[in-house]
Amino acid sequence: MTAARLPKREVLLLRGGTVITMDRQRSVVRADVLVVDGRIDKVAKSLRPPKGARVIECEGRAVMPGLIQSHVHLCQVLFRNQADGLELLDWLSQRIWPFEAAHDERSLGHSARLGIAELLLGGTTGIVDMATVRHTGAVMQAALDSGIRYTGGKCLMDQGFEGLREDTRAALKETEALGKEWHGQDDGRIRYALCPRFVLSCTKPLWNEVRSLSEKNGWTVHTHASENRAEVAAVRKAVGDDNIAWFHRIGLTGERLVLAHCVHLSEREEEILSATATTVVHCPGANLKLASGLSPVPRLLQKGAHLALGGDGAPCNNTLDAFHEMRLAATLHLPAFGPRALPASEVLAMATRNGARALGIEDQVGSIEAGKRADLAVLELTRPHFVPLGPDLHATIVYCAKSSDVTDTIVDGRHLVRGQKLVSLDAASLAENASAELARLTKRL
Amino acid sequence: MTAARLPKREVLLLRGGTVITMDRQRSVVRADVLVVDGRIDKVAKSLRPPKGARVIECEGRAVMPGLIQSHVHLCQVLFRNQADGLELLDWLSQRIWPFEAAHDERSLGHSARLGIAELLLGGTTGIVDMATVRHTGAVMQAALDSGIRYTGGKCLMDQGFEGLREDTRAALKETEALGKEWHGQDDGRIRYALCPRFVLSCTKPLWNEVRSLSEKNGWTVHTHASENRAEVAAVRKAVGDDNIAWFHRIGLTGERLVLAHCVHLSEREEEILSATATTVVHCPGANLKLASGLSPVPRLLQKGAHLALGGDGAPCNNTLDAFHEMRLAATLHLPAFGPRALPASEVLAMATRNGARALGIEDQVGSIEAGKRADLAVLELTRPHFVPLGPDLHATIVYCAKSSDVTDTIVDGRHLVRGQKLVSLDAASLAENASAELARLTKRL
Numbered sequence: 025m026t027a028a029r030l031p032k033r034e035v036l037l038l039r040g041g042t043v044i045t046m047d048r049q050r051s052v053v054r055a056d057v058l059v060v061d062g063r064i065d066k067v068a069k070s071l072r073p074p075k076g077a078r079v080i081e082c083e084g085r086a087v088m089p090g091l092i093q094s095h096v097h098l099c100q101v102l103f104r105n106q107a108d109g110l111e112l113l114d115w116l117s118q119r120i121w122p123f124e125a126a127h128d129e130r131s132l133g134h135s136a137r138l139g140i141a142e143l144l145l146g147g148t149t150g151i152v153d154m155a156t157v158r159h160t161g162a163v164m165q166a167a168l169d170s171g172i173r174y175t176g177g178k179c180l181m182d183q184g185f186e187g188l189r190e191d192t193r194a195a196l197k198e199t200e201a202l203g204k205e206w207h208g209q210d211d212g213r214i215r216y217a218l219c220p221r222f223v224l225s226c227t228k229p230l231w232n233e234v235r236s237l238s239e240k241n242g243w244t245v246h247t248h249a250s251e252n253r254a255e256v257a258a259v260r261k262a263v264g265d266d267n268i269a270w271f272h273r274i275g276l277t278g279e280r281l282v283l284a285h286c287v288h289l290s291e292r293e294e295e296i297l298s299a300t301a302t303t304v305v306h307c308p309g310a311n312l313k314l315a316s317g318l319s320p321v322p323r324l325l326q327k328g329a330h331l332a333l334g335g336d337g338a339p340c341n342n343t344l345d346a347f348h349e350m351r352l353a354a355t356l357h358l359p360a361f362g363p364r365a366l367p368a369s370e371v372l373a374m375a376t377r378n379g380a381r382a383l384g385i386e387d388q389v390g391s392i393e394a395g396k397r398a399d400l401a402v403l404e405l406t407r408p409h410f411v412p413l414g415p416d417l418h419a420t421i422v423y424c425a426k427s428s429d430v431t432d433t434i435v436d437g438r439h440l441v442r443g444q445k446l447v448s449l450d451a452a453s454l455a456e457n458a459s460a461e462l463a464r465l466t467k468r469l
Numbered sequence: 470m471t472a473a474r475l476p477k478r479e480v481l482l483l484r485g486g487t488v489i490t491m492d493r494q495r496s497v498v499r500a501d502v503l504v505v506d507g508r509i510d511k512v513a514k515s516l517r518p519p520k521g522a523r524v525i526e527c528e529g530r531a532v533m534p535g536l537i538q539s540h541v542h543l544c545q546v547l548f549r550n551q552a553d554g555l556e557l558l559d560w561l562s563q564r565i566w567p568f569e570a571a572h573d574e575r576s577l578g579h580s581a582r583l584g585i586a587e588l589l590l591g592g593t594t595g596i597v598d599m600a601t602v603r604h605t606g607a608v609m610q611a612a613l614d615s616g617i618r619y620t621g622g623k624c625l626m627d628q629g630f631e632g633l634r635e636d637t638r639a640a641l642k643e644t645e646a647l648g649k650e651w652h653g654q655d656d657g658r659i660r661y662a663l664c665p666r667f668v669l670s671c672t673k674p675l676w677n678e679v680r681s682l683s684e685k686n687g688w689t690v691h692t693h694a695s696e697n698r699a700e701v702a703a704v705r706k707a708v709g710d711d712n713i714a715w716f717h718r719i720g721l722t723g724e725r726l727v728l729a730h731c732v733h734l735s736e737r738e739e740e741i742l743s744a745t746a747t748t749v750v751h752c753p754g755a756n757l758k759l760a761s762g763l764s765p766v767p768r769l770l771q772k773g774a775h776l777a778l779g780g781d782g783a784p785c786n787n788t789l790d791a792f793h794e795m796r797l798a799a800t801l802h803l804p805a806f807g808p809r810a811l812p813a814s815e816v817l818a819m820a821t822r823n824g825a826r827a828l829g830i831e832d833q834v835g836s837i838e839a840g841k842r843a844d845l846a847v848l849e850l851t852r853p854h855f856v857p858l859g860p861d862l863h864a865t866i867v868y869c870a871k872s873s874d875v876t877d878t879i880v881d882g883r884h885l886v887r888g889q890k891l892v893s894l895d896a897a898s899l900a901e902n903a904s905a906e907l908a909r910l911t912k913r914l
Contacts (some may be wrong), residue, residue, distance in 0.1 A: 105859025312800035315808040355757035363760040411903040414550025428873030431610040441524040458856040
């Protein structure tokens with residue numbers, strides 16, 4: 025087992041780097057960044073390190089807001105490489121749901137920690153996560169112990185697949201209790217989200233109660249919508265309307281709703297998403313691998329929709345790599361929409377500022393500005409594949425950077441990755457034992 | 470300047486790894502690989518290291534054939550990040566051609582070495598390269614000195630852009646002289662290719678002479694075709710036929726022809742490519758970034774066409790990363806062709822066995838088999854983003870691996886990357902001086 029060793033918050037001085045602020049003006053400045061008590065204290069030139077401060081030398085490096093993946097499944101990381109060559113509904117029913125149903129606390133915790141190790145090493149500091157139906161506490165605990173910023177919760181399913189289906193009342197009771205237990209822990213780093221899986225897994229009474237619980241507690245609602253053509257057809261048959269149109273009709277759309285995918289949309293649904301400020305989480309890697317299709321991202325942006333980015337599940341991608349998703353998002357839509365349809369700066373915003381909104385805390389993270397929480401990634405810029413750097417550093421990062429260029433990751437002022445080494449988790453041991461953990465789980469299938 | 474330090478060939482024992490042979494059966498075996506005199510001597514279990522052998526411990530690693538990118542432009546690496554947001558014809562005329570015209574020997578050599586550094590660090594051992602019109606020797610010399618396996622040559626342009634256009638006779642005379650000088654150097658590691666840029670840059674007499682020179686000398690012909698809709702329309706207007714159909718009519722198609730892109734094809738052209746065993750080099754990253762479109766790769770494969778893979782130019786991609794291209798190729802076509810349309814093993818073949826054919830030496834490299842040249846990449850498999858490993862290791866590599874997972878690269882028995890450090894080039898200095906080199910070039914614009 026892997027003992028968590030969450031480091032204390034320190035006074036940190038990130039010195040001499042190029043700061044990709046992602047503030048409202050998206051300014052890029054040569055400056056030092058001082059972190060005190062978990063917050064960004066100052067962004068200015070030539071800061072003197074306070075006594076006892078740890079100095080991180082950032083010469084030749086970019087200091088950027090920690091990346092936010094607004095749709096992942098930590099519970100599925102242990103199923104990486106085990107479910108290739110399938111479309112969504114087969115992938116779920118033949119592989120993922122049986123796997124999820126076979127999780128116990130131990131395997132689920134392992135899966136979550138393995139995923140968090142990958143995420144932190146690759147500069148992702150915050151996630152919106154859908155756990156599985158049972159043992160949700162194991163995922164929340166892994167998030168708490170590892171230091172990552174987390175918004176997520178128990179997956180709700182009260183119809184469909186027998187191995188995961190629950191009684192509606194019981195599911196709602198458990199999710200409310202989990203929310204009361206976990207929401208706000210560690211000074212707000214952990215936030216609870218209501219996570220009905222998708223329309224085909226949930227009854228109408230469940231959706232109505234989710235809406236009420238969200239209103240009552242201010243909790244985010246995180247679900248999937250309109251990912252795959254067969255799913256879209258089945259949803260239409262089930263509820264007599266298009267997926268997002270139906271969400272709108274039952275009063276679910278709005279700023280607290282975070283919808284993964286939104287690949288197949290009617291024109292009216294595109295308008296609804298934009299008008300209601302619902303977050304759409306683009307998951308290009310997963311949409312390709314599951315043969316789902318391409319979300320009309322440039323058109324959604326043009327209509328004013330709020331777009332975020334996510335790696336989705338390891339078994340449908342197969343990595344949780346924000347840099348891979350950014351590069352895909354920035355280039356995938358150009359053949360259909362033209363070479364300037366999705367500026368790199370917009371894509372970087374999807375993975376930072378907009379992700380902060382999906383987490384429910386846009387005033388707290390997502391940019392490097394004094395007063396915000398210190399969620400940061402430091403990126404080596406001097407490797408051959410980066411140079412010469414371009415006039416637009418956002419573009420250089422989006423088109424050239426790899427997760428392996430991240431040298432340091434800081435969440436809430438805690439220095440979690442130092443010189444490419446993870447300190448809050450034992451990445452090597454988690455990786456080494458993953459196959460054995462999966463084998464134990466598979467025996468329970 | 471960066472002095473080349475090409476290491477000697479050594480006796481190498483790669484011990485305890487998982488060998489992705491990419492032989493005819495595509496077998497994957499736990500075995501040691503012994504390299505003697507630049508060739509693979511044995512692939513077998515528990516080999517005893519010969520006296521004086523260097524042992525490379527490969528426990529937890531994959532030993533795979535060195536990756537081959539069958540379409541790159543080393544001359545353009547210095548223009549990385551300098552030409553975003555444009556489609557092909559604008560990108561060429563507004564940015565790339567003026568840049569290429571401003572190269573001198575020094576900047577061109579720098580560009581080539583910087584690109585080769587990136588390629589070798591990322592496990593690419595062989596390339597088919599199109600140089601620029603002038604100073605071709607600087608690129609060939611960089612290839613010779615760095616140890617990479619190279620098939621390429623002078624870019625031929627006898628119409629169009631004034632800054633690069635040459636007299637037909639003079640261009641042909643120079644390319645023939647270069648071919649005679651360079652083809653076969655270092656025991657065949659360097660091979661010459663005739664590189665007419667594309668139909669719009671070359672007159673019919675030039676194409677006819679290229680065909681003759683190729684027949685006479687056995688040299689590869691490497692060119693671009695049917696990348697962009699506007700280009701395809703212009704070609705049709707210029708020669709009165711579709712691009713590949715016209716190549717077929719003038720007798721250019723066949724095993725010695727290596728065609729980059731082939732995005733926009735008529736049904737008849739797809740048949741021609743398959744029937745003539747012409748190599749089609751799929752460049753998915755560049756095709757997305759230049760908004761060109763998607764080559765119908767699964768259909769071409771089904772028709773029996775010969776597909777290879779390439780990163781193209783740094784300013785249209787922006788990296789020369791075989792792992793990025795493999796993952797793109799493996800997933801990009803699934804929404805249109807279905808989730809099993811392009812098995813990972815086929816994609817890995819495109820970047821290994823099929824690339825060897827594009828290089829003109831399929832009997833020599835592209836797989837790990839006794840008697841073949843030792844072009845190898847060693848890949849760390851124990852990092853969090855890989856695990857648990859799947860039942861199909863080809864898929865695990867194609868969907869999860871990054872260029873930064875390469876620990877060792879061997880070309881022709883020379884150990885060029887050792888523990889992620891490049892020995893034949895000074896990568897840090899090349900990267901550090903790239904901007905200054907570009908600034909010198911830009912002054913000449």
